[in-house]
Amino acid sequence: MGCVESMNYEIVMRDATFKESRDYIKAHFKESVDVQPGFKVFDIHVIGLPPIAIGLDGDAVVFPFTKPCHGTFLLRIEDKEEAARLRAGKK
Amino acid sequence: MTGELATAQKTALLVLGCPQVPVQTSIALYLINRLKKAGITPVVAGNKAANTLLVVADTDRHYLGEVMDLDRAVAMISDKKRDFDLCFVFIHNDAGVSYAATMGAISKAKLSALVYGEHYEDQLKKIDFPCTTIAAKAVHNPLPLKKALDEVKPWDA
Numbered sequence: 001m002g003c004v005e006s007m008n009y010e011i012v013m014r015d016a017t018f019k020e021s022r023d024y025i026k027a028h029f030k031e032s033v034d035v036q037p038g039f040k041v042f043d044i045h046v047i048g049l050p051p052i053a054i055g056l057d058g059d060a061v062v063f064p065f066t067k068p069c070h071g072t073f074l075l076r077i078e079d080k081e082e083a084a085r086l087r088a089g090k091k
Numbered sequence: 092m093t094g095e096l097a098t099a100q101k102t103a104l105l106v107l108g109c110p111q112v113p114v115q116t117s118i119a120l121y122l123i124n125r126l127k128k129a130g131i132t133p134v135v136a137g138n139k140a141a142n143t144l145l146v147v148a149d150t151d152r153h154y155l156g157e158v159m160d161l162d163r164a165v166a167m168i169s170d171k172k173r174d175f176d177l178c179f180v181f182i183h184n185d186a187g188v189s190y191a192a193t194m195g196a197i198s199k200a201k202l203s204a205l206v207y208g209e210h211y212e213d214q215l216k217k218i219d220f221p222c223t224t225i226a227a228k229a230v231h232n233p234l235p236l237k238k239a240l241d242e243v244k245p246w247d248a
Contacts, residue, residue, distance in 0.1 A: 017185040019217075037193035038169035045162075045169045049192040049220070066189050068138050068161065069109035 004044060004065060004075065012062055012074040018048045021064040021072045029055035029062065033086050042082060048072070059083050100132050103177035104164065106194060107137030107145075108187040112208045114233040115181050116144045121237060122179060122246075123154045129246035131177065132156060136164035161190075168197045175200045177245065183208030188217045195220045203245050207236050 013024055025032050034051035035041075046052050047066040055062035059080040065073045103126050105119055123133045134157045135145060142158050149155045167173040178200035180191035191204045206214050206226035215226055225243050227235035 018189045036196055038165065038197040040169070045165045047165065047186075047193045048189045049217075050196055066186050068107070068141070068184075068186050068190070069111065071184065071186050072189065 004042075007042065007077055010076040012076050014073050015070060016072045016074065018064065018066065018072050021074045022048075022053045024074060025053040025055040025062060029057055031056040031087075033089065041086070042077065042079070054086060056083055056086060061086060100130060101176040102132045102134060103179065104175040104194075104198075104200065105133055105135045105137075106161065106164070106178065106180040106190055107135065107141040108181040108183055108190070109138070110141040110144050112183045113231050114207055114229045114236055115141070115183070116148060117233040118205065118207075118229075118236050118240070119145060119181070120149065120154050121233070122240065123156075125240075125246045126177075127154070127156075131246060134159065134164075134175065136161045165190075165193065165197070168194075174198055177201050177203070179203045179205055179245070182206045182214050183211065184214065185217070188214055191218065191222065192220050195222060203243075205236065205240070 013021060032053045032055045034053055036050050037048055038045050041063045048064055060076050060078050061082050062074055062076045065075050126133045136159050138161055145155055178194050178198055180194055182188055182191055182204055195202050202222040204218055204222045204224045206224060207229040209230055211226055211228055225239045227239045229236040
């Protein structure tokens with residue numbers, strides 16, 4: 001998973017379709033931001049059909065992480081600064 | 092501006108999916124050859140397994156040119172450091188559709204979706220963004236997808 005491997009992440013969903021991951025975020029998080037494909041979360045350019053939903057839960061960021069052979073994972077990473085950055089960009 | 096610059100060679104990015112469906116490697120080499128014959132420079136982007144299948148099959152690089160990591164390609168295009176005239180995304184699963192939508196959003200390239208595999212119709216239904224679709228039920232035998240590709244002739248664009 002590249003640099004994600006060095007992060008302390010929790011897998012919320014695995015082997016999901018992109019739609020399942022978006023629906024999960026919309027259904028389970030009161031707060032979310034929509035971004036375009038290629039938007040950088042941590043050091044990762046997110047992949048998916050626009051708009052891509054990113055969940056925010058306190059200091060946690062929940063975002064889709066797609067790999068060609070394993071579909072889409074939803075990853076949860078606690079990071080106060082990244083959560084604040086995403087909130088600041090929220091329209 | 093020199094004549095050379097005015098007629099700069101077109102480039103094409105081939106975005107490979109998971110290589111678990113055998114036709115991908117065969118069709119990628121076929122498409123690379125057709126693009127090169129049409130004067131278009133092909134660049135391949137895939138994960139390690141997909142790229143290695145091509146590199147080993149074409150050890151002397153008769154067909155292959157530049158080969159790069161898929162994440163790196165997405166990063167370069169997203170950061171506006173590089174782009175292509177044409178982009179072909181190989182799709183046989185949900186991740187393939189996600190990569191194609193991403194390329195459509197981040198790149199100015201003319202996008203073509205090559206859709207294949209046992210459940211190719213399920214993937215076709217998910218494509219709701221502008222692109223040329225080239226599709227066939229092809230798993231082990233590349234000929235149905237080759238035929239679909241030959242009908243569209245994207246290298247003539």
